[in-house]
Amino acid sequence: MVSESETEGGILRFLATIDIRIVYFLLFVVVVGPLLYPIGMPISVSPDTVEFHDVIAEMGPDDIVLLHLGTEFSGWNELSAGSTASMRMLIEQGAKVAIISAHPEAISISPLLYNSLSDVMDANDYKYMEDTIDLGYMHPNEAAVASTASDFHGTVRTDYLGASIEGTFLDDINTAEDWSLIIDIQTGVQSAAMLNHYRVSYGAPIAKHCIGVSVPGAKADLDAELLVGVLPSLRGGAELETLIGAKGPGVAAMDAFSIAHYMLLIFVVLGNIGYFGYQRSASRRTTVGR
């Protein structure tokens, strides 16, 4: 038997107890729609992104940068835009880049990164082994990170294909302090070992590009000067693309990103209107009825 309070309420009741399938469907529409038919909404650039950009902008042909890929494929969707834009900057500035994969899946992500920038590499005469090297997987635990920090060539001798790194630009790297910059691309907490052994022990500058949930933690590290820059999530990636004038997947995703955020807010507001208009008054009626 349906009670009176369950039958009344109309629109307020609908808002308070909205069918989850409607929410899912609307989210699907607002994400897929702008991806298929981009609107090209303007985006603002946050101070964090400007700071991160400025750190990379200081790199030149004499600098050797370590790109530390601590991401799996799922996180790569959020970090690919920022990583690609950072790598593009380094290539265009002629900085040397070594890539280390700190996640088993990242071994297959570095080829994606190279492929997406092959035209930029060709245009800048940027060559594998001469200007960049993929060192493959390195377990991101304390032992491995500490070893590469104190004696790089004692730990790493070949690239991921097994070719010797002797005679390459990595000859100039002996300890962690020889890196001009470390760009730590992270979905997890693997960077703790990097901070302990590269930053604290040798003072190597580390800039971090992380997923949204890791940003408050990274900001705390930034305040403590353990990091020199933080690029926050996909939005940071889109902002970096905008700053360097190379719009890519990050900017393309920002229409959906903005609309989905507004949709969430609208649902929060409508849900609360329903809550105060229907659920709270219903509970009062029940209390009075008793």
Added chain:
Amino acid sequence: MSMFFKRKDIQLTIVVLTFLVVFIPYFFNIPALDAFSKKLITIASLVNGFTLALAIHSQFRRASNQWRRKSRGYYWGAYMLICLIMMILFGIIGQESAPWHWVMFAVINPLSSVNYCILAFYLSGSAARAFRARSIQAFMLLAAGSIVLLYQAPLTGAVFPVIDPIALYLTNTFAVSVSRTIYLGLATASIVLGVRMLTGREVSFLGFAREE
């Protein structure tokens, strides 16, 4: 001999010595100790790596037991073993080889991405049905969250830049301070646990069930 190493006091002594060997080089420059410490860490890391073999063995035993008993979801155990064997084989062939990359790009990439994007649906469901201003504190949380959410949408800053300093204040003060609290709590708890382990008050990690 094995009985000797099973003694709790001997194991604790080894733990304390190992701790000192790794800990002291952080603060004092003793090259010989530092070199020994690094060797020890590398050995520990390699031993740790071999525990993977133990994990694979356990999974095989578990799945075969499930299969024998035909317990609920036994076929998923078999499916997992097939995937496990496939990944081991492809990994042995080479992580730069085509089969490995095929698994990564054609299977793991889409599955992993779907797994991640499902979070967005959970979040939207929560926004619609759970985020309620049931109290003043909840209202304040919702208000702050809404401002940050508005700021996170890149369009907002472009058309309504006044929100930027407010949202940055909220994230750079409240969010970061909470983050620091968690960090400090973790660090303090780690130190306390370490001291308890070194003083023999926490011995379950050595395989002694009863804690003193």
